[in-house]
Amino acid sequence: MQDPGVGTQLREAPIIVITHEDPIGRGPSNYMIHAALSAGQDGWREQLWTRRLTEDTFEVACLPFFTYGICYRDIVTIDSNHLVNKVLRKSGHRTLRVALVADHASRDHVHERLHGKAVAAGLPHEWLRGTYLAVNLPPGTDEAPFVETLEPLAQTGALYWEIDS
Known part of the structure; x- marks a missing residue:
């Protein structure tokens, strides 16, 4: 039996990003980060408009369509890939x-x-x-x-x- 990896080319799944056309908190200095929408390697992400508070801390400036547990004005941190990795503070929204x-x-x-x-x-x-x-x-x-x-x-x-x- 041949090893399934032999003779096949490994391809990464394309990253699919859901974007916000008109975020409610649009401002002159918004910063885009992403939230992973699924575990694994299928690459679905939602682009979140934010306001940068510190190097890795951001306030959400849009209404997430598909990202659970994150709402407008929540404070989040990101990892080195600009993906949300933690909600620091809930806004109450x-x-x-x-x-x-x-x-x-x-x-x-x-x-x-x-x-x-x-x-x-x-x-x-x-x-x-x-x-x-x-x-x-x-x-x-x-x-x-x-x-x-x-x-x-x-x-x-x-x-x-x-x-x-």
């Missing part, structure tokens, strides 16, 4: 995440309804490709009005939602 079902018949209507809800509530939010929504819930924010809108839509199969802190 939470992230309401919504994933619209792309092929749902009322997707565009649901998008407009949720966008209007976030604007009317004065809640900073970010969209990714018109399908993923992240809404900032500052400390003390009551999410009930948003949940009342989301729950019936989730029951019809139009979206999935969660709140991360």
